Amino acid sequence: NQLRTVVQAMPKAELHIHIEGSLEPELIFALAARNGVALPYASVEALRAAYAFTDLQSFLDIYYAGASVLLQEQDFYDMTAAYLKKAEADNVRHTEIFFDPQTHTARGVAMETVFNGIHRACQDSPVSATLIMCFLRHLSEEDALSTLEAATPYLDKIIGVGLDSSEVGHPPEKFARVFARCRELGLHLVAHAGEEGPPAYIESALDVLHVERIDHGVRVLEDAALTARVARERIALTVCPLSNTKLRVFDQMKDHNLVQLLDAGLVATVNSDDPAYFGGYMNDNFIATFEALPLTLAHARTLARNSFEASFLPAEQKQRFL
Ligand code: HPA
Numbered sequence: 008n009q010l011r012t013v014v015q016a017m018p019k020a021e022l023h024i025h026i027e028g029s030l031e032p033e034l035i036f037a038l039a040a041r042n043g044v045a046l047p048y049a050s051v052e053a054l055r056a057a058y059a060f061t062d063l064q065s066f067l068d069i070y071y072a073g074a075s076v077l078l079q080e081q082d083f084y085d086m087t088a089a090y091l092k093k094a095e096a097d098n099v100r101h102t103e104i105f106f107d108p109q110t111h112t113a114r115g116v117a118m119e120t121v122f123n124g125i126h127r128a129c130q131d132s133p134v135s136a137t138l139i140m141c142f143l144r145h146l147s148e149e150d151a152l153s154t155l156e157a158a159t160p161y162l163d164k165i166i167g168v169g170l171d172s173s174e175v176g177h178p179p180e181k182f183a184r185v186f187a188r189c190r191e192l193g194l195h196l197v198a199h200a201g202e203e204g205p206p207a208y209i210e211s212a213l214d215v216l217h218v219e220r221i222d223h224g225v226r227v228l229e230d231a232a233l234t235a236r237v238a239r240e241r242i243a244l245t246v247c248p249l250s251n252t253k254l255r256v257f258d259q260m261k262d263h264n265l266v267q268l269l270d271a272g273l274v275a276t277v278n279s280d281d282p283a284y285f286g287g288y289m290n291d292n293f294i295a296t297f298e299a300l301p302l303t304l305a306h307a308r309t310l311a312r313n314s315f316e317a318s319f320l321p322a323e324q325k326q327r328f329l
Pocket residue numbers: 025028063070171172173174199202250280281
């Protein structure tokens with residue numbers, strides 16, 4: 008149909024994708040067999056049937072279980088290469104990929120294994136791909152600081168750091184020192200905020216952590232003054248529509264606030280978050296939102312343009328896409 012053709016033809020950047028969330032059930036089973044890891048699911052179908060989420064935490068429990076099959080450098084390579092193939096097919100020209108090293112180092116996987124596998128796949132892809140290392144906010148700041156320390160030899164392989172996992176009860180302020188350290192190191196800074204957490208978390212991500220983008224941020228509209236500020240400062244929001252409906256941030260796509268975000272003058276972008284778990288990659292996210300919401304072709308162009316504007320590409324490379 009026409010919508011799919013238009014969406015497919017648009018070059019776009021993806022700014023919110025957790026590489027562990029791109030692990031498809033088939034690959035989980037293949038890696039489990041390759042590594043001799045026992046899974047608590049009998050089949051691909053049984054695993055997929057467990058993807059019935061009620062909130063962020065119910066998803067995270069299954070997402071961390073799925074990542075347990077990743078042991079060797081080649082596993083991280085194969086996962087990343089599979090995602091980049093999907094991105095290429097969706098005409099994603101540039102992607103800034105999140106990864107969660109603590110999920111792997113906590114299981115005894117070496118930092119080197121994680122970095123080298125993911126980074127090598129990025130280098131081998133025709134899609135421009137950069138990496139953002141995320142700290143897990145349900146763990147302590149000390150754990151984040153030692154993760155940063157352990158990543159020191161590989162900092163040339165990342166462009167920035169982020170903050171993800173269970174949001175409520177783990178405000179940005181908890182990570183003030185580690186983000187200050189990352190800022191001194193010249194890394195780009197982003198954080199998940201205002202997905203399930205209140206607008207106050209968006210504000211403290213900006214004022215305490217000094218992040219340059221807000222991941223999700225859909226709850227910003229609950230605070231008019233903050234909305235005006237985020238619009239004025241052109242702080243981008245990396246919105247993930249299919250994720251938001253699967254995790255019940257919005258009950259249905261027709262309830263999603265993407266149109267209101269754009270109409271408020273916010274630099275919103277569309278992204279897949281955890282495509283293997285939420286039912287679709289980039290173009291699926293565009294199509295699901297456009298089918299459910301009163302969005303126009305002009306909105307589609309704005310979203311694609313925003314994705315490059317909000318990226319951390321050097322100015323001259325951004326220019327090529329704008
Ligand atoms: N929110 C928080 N943490 C996450 C997400 C998310 O949407 N996806 C993977 N880790």
